[in-house]
Amino acid sequence: MPEETRTIGYICPVCGQAVIASRTAFQLAAGDSTLPCPCGKSELGFHQLGDRCEVTAPCLFCAKDHRAVCGNDALLRKSLLALSCPASGLGTCYIGEEGQVFRAMEKLEAAVDKLRLDEQADQRGAFLDETVMAEVLGELKDIAARGGVRCACGSADYGVKVGYSSVDLTCARCGATLRLSAATPDDLDDLCVRDTLIIPGRKESTL
Ligand SMILES: [Zn+2]
Ligand SMILES: [Zn+2]
Ligand SMILES: [Zn+2]
Incomplete structure (x- = not known):
């Protein structure tokens, strides 16, 4: 055995x-x-x-x-x-x-x-760069306050999801997403010069 x-x-x-x-x-x-x-x-x-x-x-x-x-x-x-x-x-x-x-x-x-x-x-911290993230969210709020956020599908309803180094805006109607980078001061500068943020929209929903 x-x-x-x-x-x-x-x-x-x-x-x-x-x-x-x-x-x-x-x-x-x-x-x-x-x-x-x-x-x-x-x-x-x-x-x-x-x-x-x-x-x-x-x-x-x-x-x-x-x-x-x-x-x-x-x-x-x-x-x-x-x-x-x-x-x-x-x-x-x-x-x-x-x-x-x-x-x-x-x-x-x-x-x-x-x-x-x-x-x-x-x-690790909650965000890659706390300051940049705070400023990006502040700027986003300003743009949203003047009705500057909408989706190419026509909807103005969207959700905001805050990530580690980016913020996602997701259209409530078609589900398309616009990602805003929030990693460096350059990202903030890019955002500051924009009047509107257009979520690209899903092609299927425009048909
Ligand atoms: Zn033990
Ligand atoms: Zn070992
Ligand atoms: Zn949409």
Whole structure:
């Protein structure tokens, strides 16, 4: 009978890569072992306590290790053993059958990607240039106040959507969009010389 292998996976908090390896059940049960990341800066640790095993897993979220004790029965036989961070609920490591571990790791990587994007969004300001955006919106209000915004389809109803470095005017009737750039002082100068803003309009609606 071929020896049972266990797949083990975690994400290295230092370099961010998914580390997946396999160990035989015998290797895991035989004594203390580690699963290092190829970058050498983090590792998963297994410390055998007889019928139980203490697993030390680095946590991406807390930037420190979490320790969990699990029964050797689960460690060596459960189809998927998942350890997670008590603070964030994010998985810290998965041990089990190959397919199950790969699927769990994919989900974890997706969750981590999302987390990183959220962090970037928090770090950057709401706008590329706050001053330019404020002035562009002010100018837009002036133009709108004198009835200078309309759509080529004939509608004067529109919605305003403020983005990171631009403002979109969307026609309420045909859905066409005019994008005003609000990234640099030049964009503001361009807007200031305009009396009217014409949303291009959708061809289909003019037919
Ligand atoms: Zn690493
Ligand atoms: Zn944690
Ligand atoms: Zn329109």
